Amino acid sequence: MDALLNELTPPQRDAVCHVDGPMLILAGPGSGKTRVVTHRIAYLLQHGIPEWQIAALTFTNKAADEMRLRVDALAPGRQVWMGTFHRFCAQLLRRYASMVGLQENYSIYDTSDSKQAMKRAIEAAGVSTSHASPEQIAQSISKAKNQLMTPETMQMHGLSPKETVAAKVYPVYQQQLLTANAVDFDDLLLHVANLLRHQPELRSDLDARFRYILVDEYQDTNLAQYAIVRALSIDHPNLSVTGDPDQSIYGWRGADLNNILDFEKDYPSVKTVRLEQNYRSTPNVLRVADQLIRHNRRRKQKELFTDNPDGQPVILRMFENGYEEADAIADEIVSAVSTDVARPSDFAIFCRMNSLTRSLEHALRGRGVPYQIVNGVEFYQRKEIKDVLAYLHLINNPGHDVALQRVINTPTRGIGAKTVQRLQRFADDHHVPMLEAARRADEIDSLAKRSATMVKKFVTLYDRLATKATAPLEDLLRFVVQESGYDKHLEKHSIESDDTSPLANVDELISAAVDFDRRHPDDGSLEAFLEQVALVSDTDAFEDNDQRVTLMTLHASKGLEFPRVFIVGVEDDLLPHKRSKEDDSQFEEERRLLFVGITRAKQWLQLSCCKRRMIRGDTRPVIPSPFLNELPLEEMERIESTARRDWFDHDIDQSHPDAWELPEIQIDSDSADPESIDTSFDFGANQDPGRDDHAQETLARFDEADAKPAPAANAHD
Numbered sequence: 001m002d003a004l005l006n007e008l009t010p011p012q013r014d015a016v017c018h019v020d021g022p023m024l025i026l027a028g029p030g031s032g033k034t035r036v037v038t039h040r041i042a043y044l045l046q047h048g049i050p051e052w053q054i055a056a057l058t059f060t061n062k063a064a065d066e067m068r069l070r071v072d073a074l075a076p077g078r079q080v081w082m083g084t085f086h087r088f089c090a091q092l093l094r095r096y097a098s099m100v101g102l103q104e105n106y107s108i109y110d111t112s113d114s115k116q117a118m119k120r121a122i123e124a125a126g127v128s129t130s131h132a133s134p135e136q137i138a139q140s141i142s143k144a145k146n147q148l149m150t151p152e153t154m155q156m157h158g159l160s161p162k163e164t165v166a167a168k169v170y171p172v173y174q175q176q177l178l179t180a181n182a183v184d185f186d187d188l189l190l191h192v193a194n195l196l197r198h199q200p201e202l203r204s205d206l207d208a209r210f211r212y213i214l215v216d217e218y219q220d221t222n223l224a225q226y227a228i229v230r231a232l233s234i235d236h237p238n239l240s241v242t243g244d245p246d247q248s249i250y251g252w253r254g255a256d257l258n259n260i261l262d263f264e265k266d267y268p269s270v271k272t273v274r275l276e277q278n279y280r281s282t283p284n285v286l287r288v289a290d291q292l293i294r295h296n297r298r299r300k301q302k303e304l305f306t307d308n309p310d311g312q313p314v315i316l317r318m319f320e321n322g323y324e325e326a327d328a329i330a331d332e333i334v335s336a337v338s339t340d341v342a343r344p345s346d347f348a349i350f351c352r353m354n355s356l357t358r359s360l361e362h363a364l365r366g367r368g369v370p371y372q373i374v375n376g377v378e379f380y381q382r383k384e385i386k387d388v389l390a391y392l393h394l395i396n397n398p399g400h401d402v403a404l405q406r407v408i409n410t411p412t413r414g415i416g417a418k419t420v421q422r423l424q425r426f427a428d429d430h431h432v433p434m435l436e437a438a439r440r441a442d443e444i445d446s447l448a449k450r451s452a453t454m455v456k457k458f459v460t461l462y463d464r465l466a467t468k469a470t471a472p473l474e475d476l477l478r479f480v481v482q483e484s485g486y487d488k489h490l491e492k493h494s495i496e497s498d499d500t501s502p503l504a505n506v507d508e509l510i511s512a513a514v515d516f517d518r519r520h521p522d523d524g525s526l527e528a529f530l531e532q533v534a535l536v537s538d539t540d541a542f543e544d545n546d547q548r549v550t551l552m553t554l555h556a557s558k559g560l561e562f563p564r565v566f567i568v569g570v571e572d573d574l575l576p577h578k579r580s581k582e583d584d585s586q587f588e589e590e591r592r593l594l595f596v597g598i599t600r601a602k603q604w605l606q607l608s609c610c611k612r613r614m615i616r617g618d619t620r621p622v623i624p625s626p627f628l629n630e631l632p633l634e635e636m637e638r639i640e641s642t643a644r645r646d647w648f649d650h651d652i653d654q655s656h657p658d659a660w661e662l663p664e665i666q667i668d669s670d671s672a673d674p675e676s677i678d679t680s681f682d683f684g685a686n687q688d689p690g691r692d693d694h695a696q697e698t699l700a701r702f703d704e705a706d707a708k709p710a711p712a713a714n715a716h717d
């Protein structure tokens with residue numbers, strides 16, 4: 001038999017050999033869903049499907065890279081499109097930008113750029129933020145976009161008072177993005193969904209082009225993502241999706257569980273495949289995971305079995321405080337590594353929020369254990385990197401006002417905040433980018449002559465930098481850093497702090513550019529480089545060949561596996577997160593998050609919590625997570641580090657008379673992981689049984705889209 005199929009079970013083989021028609025692979029963790037996706041791509045190629053007709057969509061770049069490696073091993077040298085939804089949309093939008101009112105060199109605003117732009121839009125819209133914070137306004141707009149609402153349709157919906165404020169800001173924000181020739185992350189999806197909806201010819205061309213679409217981790221798609229793959233699978237409904245509703249953990253970002261629960265309804269001819277054998281974990285790990293997830297009310301029960309050996313019992317460990325927890329984990333790793341039981345790369349430590357990694361890092365560093373924190377975004381968020389990139393952004397897209405505001409006086413050029421404000425007002429009044437306003441500084445009456453001169457000098461500098469726009473990236477970067485005076489500025493202000501000086505970071509960025517030039521000798525361009533940087537996801541820095549312990553958030557752990565896993569801080573108000581408690585569906589999502597973490601473990605797993613934890617510099621008593629009470633404690637190994645040996649014999653229950661009567665814990669939202677629920681705002685409605693009305697309507701409209709030609713796309717519609 002075909003070597004490709006040899007390494008699959010009969011149901012996996014059945015799924016891999018399915019060629020035409022929709023398919024739903026619904027299965028629990030570790031059952032080989034991702035393996036089916038890669039093998040099926042290879043199978044399609046082997047059976048004569050041209051590579052350009054296939055697209056595989058993933059949720060992280062890391063997952064796409066991993067997939068590429070695996071497909072390459074099975075079908076060497078074939079170029080199948082694999083990447084995230086956002087990258088897929090970014091590339092389509094590059095080609096069809098003009099159809100939504102953008103130019104092809106449009107910029108992608110990252111989260112902090114969007115925040116900046118939102119602040120300006122809130123000001124310009126003149127709304128009060130006393131009842132809805134800028135963050136809440138941003139969340140409401142993001143939620144609306146993920147549900148494919150335009151500024152107009154948002155106004156027409158039954159809105160809460162906070163959403164009413166957001167609905168006033170939304171059109172202003174969209175108009176400003178358009179003037180800046182920019183999009184935010186949500187727009188990437190929204191614009192493409194709208195394009196497909198309003199341009200039937202283009203939709204059918206793309207449907208014919210991408211005949212075979214495979215989506216992994218489908219349970220985390222939101223309505224916009226769903227609409228996109230649906231629109232591309234009407235004439236050629238060879239859409240195959242793979243997912244596990246129990247692992248849906250992005251509800252706070254608008255993921256809609258109904259997309260998977262209703263797939264069979266949406267595609268009546270669907271072939272449904274269920275995989276029931278787990279190849280990843282020991283029975284001990286699986287039983288703990290299963291017991292936990294059974295407590296979710298809104299789910300379909302699935303049975304998972306494994307032929308793997310029993311392994312060790314899952315450990316539940318209680319520590320006095322976070323330092324003891326970190327020290328014990330580091331000691332455990334050192335001991336396993338020094339006795340050759342395991343390698344550092346076998347270990348992963350997961351936590352609910354990035355801020356919890358600090359004490360772990362300290363403990364690992366102190367013992368000389370190599371580790372990596374999986375958070376690729378961090379590097380690109382450093383001030384000096386954002387500054388230099390802002391120059392590039394502005395060169396690539398003169399409309400990038402956020403970039404202009406960043407660099408116009410960095411290094412200082414005597415252009416003060418008042419001057420910048422005046423430029424901004426002129427730009428707003430005339431609907432032009434701020435760089436254009438700067439060119440017309442003489443027309444701005446409120447500008448002092450001296451300020452106008454400074455501004456014009458900056459424009460001259462900009463024009464000089466822009467002459468190098470098409471040079472190799474390395475040359476461009478070096479030119480920018482020198483000509484702008486940024487290198488001198490850094491030298492002057494550099495204090496060698498930690499082991500990473502700002503200058504070294506800029507060098508690192510230049511290395512990234514050299515690498516990009518090398519890997520894209522033909523199609524390398526400033527625009528493509530900036531796109532890549534903007535779409536870096538938090539799992540990108542992850543290199544599993546490295547001999548290092550991995551520290552990451554539970555969210556980032558999705559789809560991965562490790563021989564030995566620690567999950568720290570399984571405590572009330574952390575996991576479940578404090579803010580999830582007001583809403584049943586968010587609370588169930590927290591339980592799924594722990595389920596995802598547990599099911600990453602292959603052989604060995606330890607959950608831990610502390611009695612006290614330092615939060616915002618204050619050490620406070622903590623309550624164990626209510627989820628711990630839901631685990632099969634009798635078959636787990638329970639270890640309490642120090643005093644109160646009787647702890648586990650008490651019910652882990654806040655109401656226990658001997659339990660902790662404690663003050664409320666405030667988790668510092670500023671220090672929270674951007675991927676954590678701290679950014680969530682009222683997404684609960686999304687997950688209520690039955691799709692909400694707006695979503696139903698949208699999809700109904702969508703279904704009609706190719707029957708009725710719709711009006712031309714409007715960029716901010």
Ligand code: ATP
Pocket residue numbers: 007008009012027028029030031032033034035036244247278279280558559560561599
């Ligand atoms: P998750 O839901 O966590 O993403 P998954 O269903 O995608 O899990 P995979 O990552 O594809 O599961 O597979 C889990 C592990 O089991 C991998 O190491 C994979 O190589 C292995 N595996 C899957 N199927 C088989 C098989 N038929 N024979 C041997 N190993 C297998």
Ligand code: MG
Pocket residue numbers: 033034035216559
């Ligand atoms: Mg998977």
